[in-house]
Amino acid sequence: MIVKWLRESQSASVLLLLVRLYLGYSWLTSGFGKITEGFDASGFLKGALAKAAGEHPAVQAWWESFIKGFALPNVELFNFLVPWGEFLVGLGLIVGLFTTAAAFFGLVMNFSFLLSGTVSTNPQMVLLTIFVAVAGYNAGRYGLDRYVIPRLREKMKKPKKA
Structure with a gap:
């Protein structure tokens, strides 16, 4: 019932516009x-590694392995991806362009921050x-998707x- 309302209701699209603008x-x-x-992600990543120790670690061992084996050795990649990813997700949500993709990538980043032991506003942002x-x-609906998505669907x- 709630999914149908979220996907079809005009009042839901207005409420979601406000949520989109905030996010x-x-x-x-x-x-x-x-x-x-x-921006330098190395401090954040090293901080996450420190949270992987102790009796009740905030960072799981598999995520610690990812940070040690991939993220830190490629920190320059993350120094580029994080700021531009955040900026582009924000832009996509504000103008309503590829909204679902922007939401997906926002979720990926929020979960990455949560898995790294940082709570902050991330749970609230995930929920919204x-x-x-x-x-x-x-x-x-009240954004550029209103014009772009129908054209893409038609083109497809x-x-x-021949």
Whole structure:
């Protein structure tokens, strides 16, 4: 029942617009700050590793292995991906362009932060983003998705010429 409302109701799309704007602003400003002021993920990653120790670690062993084996050796990649990912997710949510994809990538980043032992506003953002992701196209009804998605669907339906 709630899924149907999220996906089809005009009132849900208005409410989701407000949620999108809030989430988008949060992501956009966070990413913009990292882009303009510089960002180095190595401190965050080393902090996550420190949370993997002790009797009740906040970071699971498999995530610790990922950080040690992939993230830290490729920290320059993460120094690029995190700020630009945050900025682009925020932009996508604000303008309502590829809203579902922006929500998905926002969830990926939020879960990465949570898995690294950082709580902050991430649980709240995950919860709100789930509503946007479940709503799909309706979450971007009042945005650029209203124009872009129907054109993409039409383009995908056209038969290919020989």
